[in-house]
Amino acid sequence: MRSNGVGEYEEVFRSFDEDGDGKISPAELRSCMRIIGDEMALEEAEALVKSLDSDGDGLLEMEEFFKLVEIEGGEEEEKELREAFAMYEMDGLGCITPKSLKRMLSRLGASRDLYTCEVMIERFDINGDGVLCFEEFKTMMAI
Template identity: 45%
Template sequence: MKSENVNKRDEYQRVFSCFDKSHQGKVSVSTIERCVDAIKSGKRAVVDQEDTTNPNPEESTDDKSLELEDFVKLVEEGEEADKEKDLKEAFKLYEESEGITPKSLKRMLSLLGESKSLKDCEVMISQFDINRDGIINFDEFRAMMQ
């Protein structure tokens, strides 16, 4: 797991370096925004060296800059938001109005080609049902999926 984090860190550093053309360890937020907008629109993103830092540090600028640590946090927060969205979509496949019941689990498993009895589904749910109400709510589902 540690080597995975090191590899991820190296990848973040590599991407950050692409933005940091001036090699000052800072990237302007507007530069990142322009690149993201270009990617969304299908255009080629261009990072100008002058845009990455304030040429005169004595002057005030409205544009904030990110250092590598800030950049990493920004990227990882986006990844977490994507994971949460994916979990919510998966949860909706199983849930009835109040959460995942043994009946809804049985139905979904059946659709996936896995035949289980209602009793089997009750046992499966009981393994992750933290509040012991017989239903998997979203928080329990999230914990189960981690």
């Protein structure tokens, strides 16, 4: 992930590093979050910095900041996957059944028969229960 975005992350890091010392303080983190429309209490910023601060200086160096960006990106990806999962999981069972997969594919214009949907699910059904739970769905979407 980082290989494609290092320059972009460095640019964002520099914009957060208001005093140009090569480190982001909790106050700088809070200030920049406010600019992008996300209010953060100083205590929250301090706790976040502390959780990622590997050298204990109370500041985020660039590599530590990259970890923050990756965490935030991972949370967004998880949210998007959960939303997609919910679209396919129509029966209120907390899983994707062959029947719910068939209905959703039909709505998307990619109609399949029930047997084909069963085969599609079987390929990623790790525990063999005939349906896809969220973790199995995540595995399928990663491929």
